Amino acid sequence: MMRLLHGRPVAERINAKTKERVAALASHGITPTLAIVSAGDFPDARTYRWRIAKLAKDLGIAESERAYPHADEAQLAAHLERGTGDAHGVLVLTPLPPNISEDAIASHVSTEKDVEGIHPENVGLLTLGRPRFIPSTAEAVLELLRFYDVRIDGSHAVVIGRSPIVGRPAATLLLHAHATVTLAHSRTHDLAAHTRDAQIVVVAVGKKGFLRGDMLLSGATVIDAGINVTPAGLVGDVDVESVSAVAGALSPVPGGLGAITTALLLRNVVTAAERQGGER
Numbered sequence: 609m610m611r612l613l614h615g616r617p618v619a620e621r622i623n624a625k626t627k628e629r630v631a632a633l634a635s636h637g638i639t640p641t642l643a644i645v646s647a648g649d650f651p652d653a654r655t656y657r658w659r660i661a662k663l664a665k666d667l668g669i670a671e672s673e674r675a676y677p678h679a680d681e682a683q684l685a686a687h688l689e690r691g692t693g694d695a696h697g698v699l700v701l702t703p704l705p706p707n708i709s710e711d712a713i714a715s716h717v718s719t720e721k722d723v724e725g726i727h728p729e730n731v732g733l734l735t736l737g738r739p740r741f742i743p744s745t746a747e748a749v750l751e752l753l754r755f756y757d758v759r760i761d762g763s764h765a766v767v768i769g770r771s772p773i774v775g776r777p778a779a780t781l782l783l784h785a786h787a788t789v790t791l792a793h794s795r796t797h798d799l800a801a802h803t804r805d806a807q808i809v810v811v812a813v814g815k816k817g818f819l820r821g822d823m824l825l826s827g828a829t830v831i832d833a834g835i836n837v838t839p840a841g842l843v844g845d846v847d848v849e850s851v852s853a854v855a856g857a858l859s860p861v862p863g864g865l866g867a868i869t870t871a872l873l874l875r876n877v878v879t880a881a882e883r884q885g886g887e888r
Contacts, residue, residue: 643695746777821850
């Protein structure tokens with residue numbers, strides 16, 4: 609019978625340790641602070657923004673949004689270059705409007721405040737195995753696998769999707785954890801031939817029902833990192849009915865990576881505050 613890999617217990621463990629670190633900073637008069645920079649208006653971004661605000665309040669982390677709904681790429685870059693006040697961490701909410709390149713904007717986030725690890729320098733450090741900050745959804749994949757004792761070392765892992773904040777960093781982290789990694793994408797020929805040979809499949813393409821059971825090795829662990837807004841609510845990239853008949857384990861959407869992602873983002877804010885405040 610397929611088991612569900614729920615994210616809530618993983619997030620609770622992370623949050624408990626984060627609270628202790630926030631209390632230690634408070635004893636030095638430091639309140640970890642996150643600046644959320646947004647442009648445009650997207651439902652999935654609004655949902656993430658709400659989750660961040662709710663958890664930040666519970667953890668004692670201050671957060672505020674800097675909204676630039678009519679900014680073009682140059683204007684948004686200028687806002688980031690001018691700084692974000694006393695905030696210890698900066699998060700640029702994605703997606704951005706079509707007229708703004710996410711890759712270009714990443715270069716304008718302070719490397720020391722880049723809690724999503726999107727700046728090219730931080731991407732390079734992650735690739736080298738010396739990360740300053742790790743993109744939170746990608747790190748959530750590893751946290752979930754380790755919490756449920758899913759073997760990574762020596763396993764074949766297929767990551768579907770090459771976005772800079774999920775697919776590519778998740779593949780890098782799995783490689784550093786000694787998996788044999790295939791990074792698949794929209795131009796991968798015969799995707800199912802790769803996924804049927806994988807003990808771990810991570811899917812992050814933003815297409816409802818994309819991954820089907822006939823694409824899987826029996827007993828595979830499937831991590832659904834997709835987010836799709838439907839009239840019935842949030843769903844992932846997995847066709848749950850067919851996958852449930854084949855997979856050994858599945859992270860559900862909602863209820864899987866989401867809570868861990870938010871917990872890790874705010875943990876990164878605390879890490880940034882410790883570094884900038886001299887607390888180690």
